[in-house]
Amino acid sequence: MWVSRRTDYATRAILALSLEGGGPLKLEELARRTAVPQSVLEQVMPTMRTAGVVRSERGPAGGYRLNKEPGEITLERIVRLFQGPLAPISCATRHNPEPCPMMVGCTLRDVWEEVRDATISLLGGVTFADLAKRAGGPWTDPSLLSPEAVAG
Amino acid sequence: MWVSRRTDYATRAILALSLEGGGPLKLEELARRTAVPQSVLEQVMPTMRTAGVVRSERGPAGGYRLNKEPGEITLERIVRLFQGPLAPISCATRHNPEPCPMMVGCTLRDVWEEVRDATISLLGGVTFADLAKRAGGPWTDPSLLSPEAVAG
DNA sequence: TGTATTGCCGACAAAGATTGTCGACTTAGG
């Protein structure tokens, strides 16, 4: 029942971008605000770019922006990008579930499916607009912010 | 969002025992019915014995029985034995959550906690009496049953 | 044209978790 670190990192990054308004954030700054190793974010962000969630610009003054409104990005979307199937067990996935050895009335599978659906329903019901709104104030340990950000 | 194989195996075993009524099942037979490698069940069952969920008898005519009524054993109980914390992320566990780097208003944690609670609520609300009842008929691929069991 | 700044990509090492197996041991019954 655990989410991978990269999943965690990705959601933090999107939240950071949602709180930023429109302006682009450099990878370096993004890494600092989210307390994620920069080298890992370097892997995570392109995945989200390919998926159309964020947009990037190269060169000086480059960085990352959201490619949609925060209200259009659900937590489920991001989690799915990094997490694979959300079912707790391979015979309970939505697509191509593995046959489970308990043929008739695999009642356990029913429960795993319920867990899966509850999870999806929760994650699918939360957008980053919601999260940003709930977040309100400063969302990071101030000691992690860059000096410029603190000054601004 | 995945449950370990041992967790899966354990739940299957308890379901098998719940369907058995009172009589003891040998490890070998239990392994066959649940389609679990016997050598792994050899590890899984003692854990549940220590936890007081099942009882064992050695020697010929030995085997495993439930140590409680199926109605008293929740799925949550079993899952917890093998799965560790049910939260999706270490800052959202009930006991000794790790501090997360997003100090003020870690709104993501709130959602992870909701997922955790939904999971717990589902798993805690299902007992093996429920599962056994829902299971009804033969619950295993007949080809996996031992000849004696089929004859009986 | 060139240089600095930034993102992009692929390969990879280290660490850790999971899975399954084995052999030696203990207990109970006959």
Add this chain to the structure above:
DNA sequence: CCTAAGTCGACAATCTTTGTCGGCAATACA
């Protein structure tokens, strides 16, 4: 005793996760 069970600890193999690195590509600006 001897056999049929469960018990325990150690372990190898595999897979997954995590994080790093070096070099390449694009953009802005002088």
